[in-house]
Amino acid sequence: MNLPAHGRRVLVSGASRGLGRAVARAFAANGDRVAVHYGSRADEARETLDSLDGTGHALVSGDLADPAQAARVADTAAEALGGLDVLVNNAAVNLPHPPATTPYEEWVALWQRHVSVNLLGTAYLSHLAARRMIESGRGGRIVNIGSRGAFRGEPDHPAYGATKAAVHALGQSLALALAPHGIAVASVAPGFFATERVAPRLAGPEGDAIRAQSPFGRVGTAEEIAAAVLWLASPTAEWASGTVLDLNGASHLRT
Template sequence: MNAPVRLPATGRRVLVSGASRGLGRAVAQAFAANGDRVAVHYGSREDEARLTLDSLAGTGHVLVGGDLSDPAGAAAIAARAADGLGGLDVLINNAAVNVPHPLAETPYEQWAELWQRHVSVNLLATANLSHLAARRMIDAASGGRIVNIGSRGAFRGEPDHPAYGATKAAVHALGQSLAVSLAPYGIGVASVAPGFFDTERVAHRLSGAEGDAIRAQSPFGRVASAEEIAAAVLWLASPMAEWASGAVLDLNGASHLRT
């Protein structure tokens, strides 16, 4: 059995995938405000990622671009993040694809292409980045944390986004498998399962005709902020959250209750 590894509370080296805007930006900001150094990953939105980078408190943050859907691209991203930060202590798997594709309305060719795209980014990129980060943590004998951004849709179903719901369910299962296998190395792995939360990507829906119905999903009569989700991610990556390894934390304002 390996000796216990104690993760520092601040000054950690954190890679956040898909951090150009929305939840990824809020997560990067939360870690930076905590005194950690952050690698801000982006796929195609470099200008927005630079805005994220410029918004971060503290110094020593780095910008890392690349295509996570390609295994070689994921390896390059992890290497650049680790080189820029001097190692990796925390990985936040946030990057995801979520394109509507209801079965009855989606041609087969488009259906097949979108499933491949969702699996490549939402599941395989998460698995690949987790391997790449965890191997560095193991080799450094430093312990660490991996937090996956899952979804309420993994439990309640996503009729218009079935590949999204299915891949997020797989991400939850992946996180639980890794939690067991990586615990002997002092690496905790957990996931969050957010419900609807407010970002620029969904602002038009909240301000439009369906906004009231979306807010009514929760008995609080509102949706979450990205900052609320980011606060939970920050805690799951903290030294105090080791016993939460393997958990899937519901963050949906009681809009969906699992049994």
């Protein structure tokens, strides 16, 4: 398969800020063209788009929990870029719902939302992108953003941890199914890393305890995670297909 190292057509879901923005910037700096997806943060997504190196990028919107909207996102991105070579499944929700204190109705609604966005949205986009990659004959890459929480547990966010574990499993199933078509699929499992969303926690009373989770005495950066995603999407990373790459500064070691 003839997957280029630069000039690829890349769809990054949930790219309005945080890790999605860092991933979009990494691909653009590599010479790729990027479709910046967002759900509701249009202004922030526009800021991401405007910050990208190069030209030919696009903005796409839609609720990935809705199969019809997910299809429109993939169609719009492929039309704007002239196809799809790389999909980064970054869009996710992570809302607290500790089981001991969350009312049942809220518990049910939050589980449904996490499954719909984190797992089903990832499955929808992966299918839509993979079919386009197969039709192009160029192969491709799918990289999923998972989580350390899939392995060590998330007591206040159990649906998040469970859906990220499912995303890891989905990625491995797709890696087996899509390899004959030259499509490599891998996941990253980040630990705690700094973004705008978690900045108040890092600056507050629990900041030191969060940093102490890693023997490096710090949290990760979105740019570090994005660099790993960029490598997994590269032509030289095909043999990493099926992997779940831990990126947590030795804060959680799997055996």
